[in-house]
Amino acid sequence: MKVSNKVFVVTGGGAGIGRDLVLTLLSSGASVAAVDINKIALEETLELSGGNQDKLSTHVVDITDRHGVESLPEDVIAYHGAVDAIINNAGIIQPFVKINDLDYEKIKLVMDINFYGTLYMTKTFLPYLLKRPFAHITNVSSMGGFLPVPGQSIYGASKAAVKLFTEGLHSELKDTNVKVTIVFPGGVGTNILENSGVDNLKITDESQNQKYKVLTPREAAEIIINGIEKDKFRVLPGKDSKMMDLFYRFNPKRAANVIANKxxxx
Ligand SMILES: NC(=O)c1ccc[n+]([C@@H]2O[C@H](COP(=O)([O-])OP(=O)(O)OC[C@H]3O[C@@H](n4cnc5c(N)ncnc54)[C@H](O)[C@@H]3O)[C@@H](O)[C@H]2O)c1
Structure with missing residues (x-):
């Protein structure tokens, strides 16, 4: 779906990839409703939108609050007149600990934001999208949604749920006007650790970490938007994601071991 002159809803629009999705969509001629739990972060995104401020509305909503999400279409349509596309990007990681050491409260939060937030947004907006001539749903999973990362097993499970949910949606909607894209980013240079309240990442070999060049959020956003414009089924931002996608399908156990050893x- 061409993004110019369309109305997008982007979750997590206050920071990282979401902010750059908002700003890139605006500069590509789209209008955007940016959703985030963080009001100050949304205000910063609005400031950064410069000359496009009138095409951007901001909505402070916690996507785990189903009723809050259900009030969004009315607010978005009141401002923009319609809604053509949603990008479910908001997400958090878990503390880097084994499942044995992870409490249920944290597990529930990760599932609530990453999976249920995406589900609430999709079910809320789908009836509106089905009425548009062209419409699009993009869900952001992760390389960790197809490849096991020790210390992120619940994060991975939440993103694997997003993967299968989205792939099923793609099949269910294939004969409709609503196109569906699933995104599996590799490493992207954002503040997701701090924003998720995680401070215990320990990499064995620091030099490996330094050698590992990650995408900027702007690069990731551009790759995602390019995928939307082409109605791609799968988008894999980053060489790491593309490479591990092939490796995992070729030999899942070896791919898992490579990550576990790192x-x-x-
Ligand atoms: N950064 C990476 O390396 C990476 C890799 C793979 C996948 N991803 C995925 O990409 C997406 C964006 O990640 P990012 O790195 O830009 O993260 P980020 O922390 O920079 O931004 C996430 C935004 O989501 C918002 N948010 C969090 N919980 C929310 C909630 N309950 N309701 C509404 N908004 C909420 C945050 O306030 C924040 O503004 C996430 O789904 C993440 O899992 C990121």
Whole structure:
């Protein structure tokens, strides 16, 4: 779906990839409703939008609050007149600990934001999208949604749920006007650790970490928007994601071991 002159809803629009999705969409001629739990972060995104401020509305909503999400279409349509596309990007990681050491509260939060937030947004907006001539749903999973990362097993499970949910949606909607894209980013240079309240990442070999060049959020956003414009089924931002996608399908156990050996979980 061409993004110019369309109305997008982007979750997590206050920071990282979401902010750059908002700003890139605006500069590509789209209008955007940016959703985030963080009001100050949304205000910063609005400031950064410069000359496009009138095409951007901001909505402070916690996507785990189903009723809050259900009030969004009315607010978005009141401002923009319609809604053509949603990008479910908001997400958090878990503390880098083994499942044995992860409490249920954290597990529930990760599932609530990453999976249920995406589900609430999709079910809320789908009836509106089905009425548009062209419409699009993009869900952001992760390389960790197809490849096991020790210390991120619940994060991975939440992103694997997003993967299968989205792939199923793609099949269910294939004969409709609503196109569906699933995104599996590799490493992207954002503040997701701090924003998720995580401070215990320990990489065994620091030099490996330094050698590992990650995408900027702007690069990731551009790759995602390019995928939307082409109605791609799968988008894999980053060489790491593309490479591990092939490796995992070729030999899942070896791919899992390579990652496990890189991360020496304490
Ligand atoms: N950064 C990476 O390396 C990477 C890799 C793979 C996948 N991803 C995925 O990409 C997406 C964006 O990640 P990012 O790195 O830009 O993260 P980020 O922390 O920079 O931004 C996430 C934004 O989501 C918002 N958010 C969090 N919980 C929310 C909630 N309950 N309701 C509404 N908004 C909420 C945050 O306030 C923040 O502004 C996430 O789904 C993440 O899992 C990121």
């Amino acid at each position: 991360l020496n979980l304490q």
